[in-house]
């Protein structure tokens with residue numbers, strides 16, 4: 001499906017974004033491993049989280065869904081059953097890698113696969129530690145890519161020093177650690193998002209966090225809980241960048257998860273001079289949440305690199321648009337992980353903004369934008385990547401002429417109502 005974006009006069013609105021994708025996945029997975037009922041409110045009904053539900057159902061978990069309310073009836077760690085068919089994680093790296101951790105702990109055979117994009121994404125990063133724990137895993141391309149076949153069970157606890165700052169890798173090892181006796185530790189080169197640790201604790205596991213080191217104790221007595229999912233920062237950022245850059249804009253985005261390991265984009269936008277305010281700060285099942293007001297103004301470039309990168313990795317396509325509209329230079333470094341997402345997001349962002357007239361150059365581990373040029377609407381390739389499609393739309397709001405986004409329906413992965421919300425807040 002092609003979506004057409006026309007320039008707007010300004011933006012106005014008081015809106016909510018859908019539930020957080022990372023937290024929605026985790027609520028289903030921990031609900032499946034816990035004893036009793038887990039009720040999830042504000043669950044993200046995007047395709048990625050539906051993939052997690054389908055995989056869990058194929059493992060015998062009773063899950064019912066009524067719009068964005070989900071009921072999971074878990075039977076404890078040992079209740080999962082061998083699936084009758086291959087498990088399809090669709091487009092979702094989180095589903096595949098975290099489920100691999102769970103399946104590594106289960107004493108049966110399973111095969112995980114996904115769509116063409118997911119089958120090109122690196123899986124050795126989970127296969128290696130899970131194999132070290134005792135799972136037997138065989139995968140395509142010399143144990144590098146899905147499909148991967150897992151024969152699980154009989155795991156031993158390990159201490160794993162991960163070469164990448166990846167919450168999916170960390171979570172896969174921690175989830176596998178639930179099935180082992182004793183403490184399993186993951187040490188990361190930089191801290192990644194900590195939703196798994198928070199939720200494991202919330203469900204009753206013993207978890208210890210010390211800077212870049214997380215330990216979970218095996219065989220916990222997990223109990224079903226009520227989980228209210230905060231709004232997704234990674235979705236909100238597209239509205240926040242639009243609100244911060246469109247002259248005269250004023251937007252309030254309510255109920256956004258502002259966990260510090262996810263809120264790096266807010267720090268960068270403030271550093272760029274964005275008029276942002278967080279208010280009504282509160283805590284919902286162990287996660288910080290707030291409402292965010294943004295007003296349009298002039299931004300300046302920023303240097304983005306180092307330990308903040310994992311805190312804003314999914315927000316970089318949106319921040320690239322902010323950088324193109326800002327005065328001065330923005331340099332993004334240490335973000336080579338962008339090359340392993342749904343598409344190579346460094347290449348995609350450079351092609352997208354370059355085609356719209358921005359001065360942007362790709363680097364091995366990031367990109368450099370010399371901002372301030374007026375963008376021009378064109379036919380944009382989303383590369384089938386939801387975050388690239390949304391970045392194109394935000395850029396199009398301020399481009400000269402019309403922007404046409406190809407395969408824009410990929411927004412269903414993380415933010416199905418994105419274009420409806422954009423219409424709602426647009427003042428022509």
Ligand SMILES: O=C(O)C1=C[C@@H](OP(=O)(O)O)[C@@H](O)[C@H](O)C1
Pocket residue numbers: 021022023093094165166167168169171193313314337
């Ligand atoms: O754990 C998660 O929910 C996620 C972790 C990140 O991936 P990596 O673990 O590959 O960095 C992120 O890009 C992805 O959108 C969601």
Ligand SMILES: C=C(OP(=O)(O)O)C(=O)O
Pocket residue numbers: 021048091092093094095314341342387414
């Ligand atoms: C990278 C993403 O998700 P996943 O790794 O789960 O496919 C994303 O949503 O930007």
